Ligand code: NIG
């Protein structure tokens with residue numbers, strides 16, 4: 001007998017995202033149940049076997065799913081959760097024809113958020129991000145990555161990372177920090193990109209690492225921002241401080257970011273709208289996850305990443321929101337699934353794996369989250385749908401009615 005202190009029972013389907021535990025690529029168990037002890041899953045199986053295999057410890061609780069569908073908590077592997085200000089004006093300008101890069105070149109874009117973020121206190125950054133995190137959780141996200149990158153001075157980057165640390169500590173959602181000091185060139189370094197890279201490598205990274213404020217290192221590797229050589233320098237320096245690379249690659253221009261990701265053995269390369277298939281094949285060989293962000297293409301009105309071609313190489317494809325005030329002001333991963341299916345021709349199964357197991361890989365957390373198997377954290381959601389496909393098919397609404405995070409209903 002397995003002892004549990006939480007049992008989730010009477011689910012019409014448990015979508016484990018572990019093929020070995022059920023039917024098909026999603027490992028579906030019809031009329032299933034899940035049991036947890038403390039923070040972790042201890043048992044998953046058909047409800048008919050529950051009574052014979054699991055006992056509820058005294059003081060334990062039973063959560064009746066009432067025929068709803070149980071799915072792993074979603075994992076959002078690319079977000080810019082923390083920022084001050086907002087940029088709805090740019091959104092309107094883009095609709096009238098201005099491009100993201102034109103707006104950035106005119107001092108808008110990331111730099112307008114940098115001005116607001118520098119002016120904000122740590123408390124203010126936390127207060128602004130908290131309701132966003134509440135919304136993420138309400139839409140099913142139980143783990144996310146969050147980047148710095150709107151400070152661009154050592155003190156302001158640390159302020160952002162401190163805000164992320166506080167949010168992680170106080171909120172049910174687990175928030176994993178990515179240091180993105182090389183998100184944009186700050187105005188005071190105009191024309192001196194290498195000098196700014198020196199600052200990132202010689203001052204910011206050591207200080208961030210010394211304080212234990214980041215798990216990953218990011219760079220906006222893009223024409224007119226940070227070159228391949230500059231990005232390599234930053235990612236390799238991050239690696240020497242124990243930070244895994246997860247970075248913006250080949251978003252607007254084909255620079256070779258995908259190839260660089262393979263070279264530095266990144267956890268993920270993200271965006272990849274303009275990546276070469278050859279680069280994707282190299283990523284696959286090096287075990288790098290391709291994180292696609294269809295919300296950004298949608299919001300900017302750009303063509304989507306060629307996901308099918310990537311999948312044909314055998315590469316692992318994750319999907320994330322890229323939640324940020326400029327290029328993707330959205331955090332609903334159910335809607336991201338819909339975009340992946342309708343616009344990138346991913347299968348419904350590939351889309352769900354993209355926001356669960358594959359997203360966990362993109363964060364190096366595949367042993368912890370992203371699927372429902374004994375040993376992983378008990379992070380799951382109940383969706384009020386007749387079948388899991390409705391998460392994407394019936395789009396633009398929130399189907400999540402209940403969340404369990406680390407074994408506790410929240
Ligand atoms: O699309 N790093 C580049 N751009 C970010 C958005 C940042 C912004 O516009 O504020 C991205 O991932």
Ligand code: FE
Pocket residue numbers: 078080248322324
């Ligand atoms: Fe981004």
